[in-house]
Amino acid sequence: MGMLEITDLQRDYITEVLNISMGSAAAVLSEMVDEEVSLSVPEVDFLQRSVAANKFDQANAARMSGVTQAMTGALTGDALLMFPEEKTLSIVRILLGDTVPVESLTEMEQEAMCEIGNIILNSVVSSVADLLKKEIVSSLPRFIKGTGNELFSVETGDEDDLVMFLKVDFGLESQSINGYVTLMLNVDSLHDFISQLDEQISAA
Amino acid sequence: MLPDASHINRYGEAEIIASPADHLFGKVLDLSENGLFLVDSERKIILWNEWMVQASSLKREDVVGSAFVDVFPALKGRRVETVINAALDTRTASLLSRSLNKAIFPLYFSEIGGEQQRIEQSVTVKPIQSEGHDYCLVQITDVTPMVQREDVLRVLAKEAEEALQEAEEASRFKSEFTSTVSHELRTPLTSIRGSLGLIASGVMGTLKPEIGRLIAIACNNTERLLFLINDILDISKIESGKMDFVMGPVDLKVVLLQSIEANQAYGEQYEVKYHLNDVVDGTTVYADTDRLMQVLNNLLSNAAKFSPKGVEVDINVIRKDEMIRIEVRDYGSGIPEQFKSRIFEKFSQADGSDTRQVGGTGLGLNISKAIVEQMSGVIGFNVPEGQGTIFYIDICLFKET
Ligand SMILES: Nc1ncnc2c1ncn2[C@@H]1O[C@H](COP(=O)(O)OP(=O)(O)OP(=O)(O)O)[C@@H](O)[C@H]1O
Ligand SMILES: [Mg+2]
Numbered sequence: 001m002g003m004l005e006i007t008d009l010q011r012d013y014i015t016e017v018l019n020i021s022m023g024s025a026a027a028v029l030s031e032m033v034d035e036e037v038s039l040s041v042p043e044v045d046f047l048q049r050s051v052a053a054n055k056f057d058q059a060n061a062a063r064m065s066g067v068t069q070a071m072t073g074a075l076t077g078d079a080l081l082m083f084p085e086e087k088t089l090s091i092v093r094i095l096l097g098d099t100v101p102v103e104s105l106t107e108m109e110q111e112a113m114c115e116i117g118n119i120i121l122n123s124v125v126s127s128v129a130d131l132l133k134k135e136i137v138s139s140l141p142r143f144i145k146g147t148g149n150e151l152f153s154v155e156t157g158d159e160d161d162l163v164m165f166l167k168v169d170f171g172l173e174s175q176s177i178n179g180y181v182t183l184m185l186n187v188d189s190l191h192d193f194i195s196q197l198d199e200q201i202s203a204a
Numbered sequence: 205m206l207p208d209a210s211h212i213n214r215y216g217e218a219e220i221i222a223s224p225a226d227h228l229f230g231k232v233l234d235l236s237e238n239g240l241f242l243v244d245s246e247r248k249i250i251l252w253n254e255w256m257v258q259a260s261s262l263k264r265e266d267v268v269g270s271a272f273v274d275v276f277p278a279l280k281g282r283r284v285e286t287v288i289n290a291a292l293d294t295r296t297a298s299l300l301s302r303s304l305n306k307a308i309f310p311l312y313f314s315e316i317g318g319e320q321q322r323i324e325q326s327v328t329v330k331p332i333q334s335e336g337h338d339y340c341l342v343q344i345t346d347v348t349p350m351v352q353r354e355d356v357l358r359v360l361a362k363e364a365e366e367a368l369q370e371a372e373e374a375s376r377f378k379s380e381f382t383s384t385v386s387h388e389l390r391t392p393l394t395s396i397r398g399s400l401g402l403i404a405s406g407v408m409g410t411l412k413p414e415i416g417r418l419i420a421i422a423c424n425n426t427e428r429l430l431f432l433i434n435d436i437l438d439i440s441k442i443e444s445g446k447m448d449f450v451m452g453p454v455d456l457k458v459v460l461l462q463s464i465e466a467n468q469a470y471g472e473q474y475e476v477k478y479h480l481n482d483v484v485d486g487t488t489v490y491a492d493t494d495r496l497m498q499v500l501n502n503l504l505s506n507a508a509k510f511s512p513k514g515v516e517v518d519i520n521v522i523r524k525d526e527m528i529r530i531e532v533r534d535y536g537s538g539i540p541e542q543f544k545s546r547i548f549e550k551f552s553q554a555d556g557s558d559t560r561q562v563g564g565t566g567l568g569l570n571i572s573k574a575i576v577e578q579m580s581g582v583i584g585f586n587v588p589e590g591q592g593t594i595f596y597i598d599i600c601l602f603k604e605t
Contacts, residue, residue: 032283032304069297096303102361106354108347111326112303122296129294137295140328 006046006194013201015044017127018166025123029116033095038171039120041181045165046190052163052182053152065105065145066179067117071125074134074192077161077184079125080144080151081117081168087177088113094172105143114141124166124181131196132189152182162190239311239344245292245337247272256344259311259323276309284308287329291340295331302326302347309344324348382440386433393433397426428563435567439550442574449492449578453602456487456528460519463500467508471517476508480519487521488602489528495575496599499583500530502568503595507534509564511592527581527598535592539585547585548573572597 006014018041026039047055066082083091092109095116105113118141129136144151152163162185170177185193233240234254242251252267260267262275272288273280283305287298300308302324309327312320326347332339400423402408404416411419441447464478471478489496507517511534520531539547543554553566569583576583581599588594 028283073295102357106357107350108301108303108354111299111301115299115301115304118297118299122290122298126294126296135295137331138297140297140330141299 009201010197011044015041021123021127025119028119040169041166042169043167047163047165049161049163052165053149063145063147067114067141068144069121069141070139071136073136074132075136075185075189079121080182081120083179091177110143114143117141132193160187241342243272243288243340249275288340291329291331292338298329300327324351379440379444383437386437390433393430400426432565438571451492453488454491454493456489457483459496463497463504467504470505471508474508475513476511477516479516483521490600490602491579499572499575502572503532507532510536526601528601529596529598531594531596533594538593
């Protein structure tokens, strides 16, 4: 099983929910930096861990960097936000304006990226928690870099785990920067997720 | 057990601590290098460590038990309040970086001498649950040293960037200057050469022999000066990357014969004849014709002027896989050992003295090397058995695509 089949209706519903929460994350960011920021989720997939890791390495030969948070509660695992390394650099430098012209992010720029990731990941995690009608507690954000495989730590994770794989468009100063958000889901919580989803779809 | 806020208010600071363990933990918190405070689900501050007391100048008994927004009225509706609420309501942890949130809390160092300085802060907000109650722990890290370090780094990096730009500007100016001056010199020199040529040819009237001799010297030196200026122009073009190459298929035999013919007269001055060994008809290389001729002219003229009178200069063409090697072999005195490493440098000549027997300025090989390398080739020399030197260039065969 490489990919979990969900119906178009289910997919549309998740995408819509996520886009609403991304919209509010973008509003928070816009206000913080006093600049137009947009965030959207054009694509949602559920993939096996190893499949997701491969997809990453193929799509991005270059190194990635981003932010991770550990989740406990209804979901246990990591939430990740990733961009190609040089994109992370441009996001931070556009948002901060006054920057140090060196090749990699400084300590303080990494901290700023952590906050940006924190805002985005919290909004994704909280909308998933809302869908599950359960609580997910996430840790503080941490800055990370590496290849897709490294970031996924495929070796240590459970093979059966699924990854909720979101493409994210980060719109900044008329640029559109493509990144990814991934959430680890264990199979049980995924079934929960799907049945909650159906309930809400039929209620809507 | 976490203390109950009303309890604290009534009994004041000393009473916060209920048991010996709590007493110890309280001391530990007071020794922390970070600012720590705890907010309960009613949004009241129920813990305020010593660091906070110092930095905010707010006494514990005035803060503990008060609502967060009463302690920090300016932060009402701000992001800090939002994330504290999120920690209490949805157990979300948040980070407020110093770069995206300038000076979150009104906290100050008191410097010796009285001046107060705002503390640069990085703030984390974490949910805590204890005995069925939700709390929110706010931790403040003083990142002032990090900010100062990066300010220094920023200044240094900007300075380095500016210095680089200045250096690039200066070098651009230098090569523009060289090329403008060379152009400006060339025009009057060309007309001087023309005039001297007319006089020397006798069309302006027969010259007395002494005058004829002087005019001939003037003609020669004008010619040399023009060559020199052309070389300098080439070098400034190479250095500024403005030398254009029109690459394409070039019939090697045709080019070699043309170069030899062009150098015939020069060779005769040194009583040297050029001899071209067999070249396979139709051998085609990938090059810029004029630039390739320029390189060959220099190798052929060097070979002639450094050969003893009456000997030959051999030109060989050897095929090596996808490359073609053109060799120019002379039977002269060779290249002095200590000069070999400098031979391709600008203005370098084995005999740099003013009393040198032969002409030239030592730019030829430097330009030749740049040209050959631009055409993805290699230039070099070998010391053959017996007398003399072999200079060679390796260039690509033309491949039909
Ligand atoms: N075939 C050769 N045999 C011996 N020495 C040589 C030979 N070719 C070059 N050299 C040495 O290398 C020096 C540099 O050669 P290069 O062609 O760069 O300058 P040049 O011939 O002196 O002047 P220019 O080519 O600028 O008119 C020569 O002055 C000479 O000392
Ligand atoms: Mg020469």
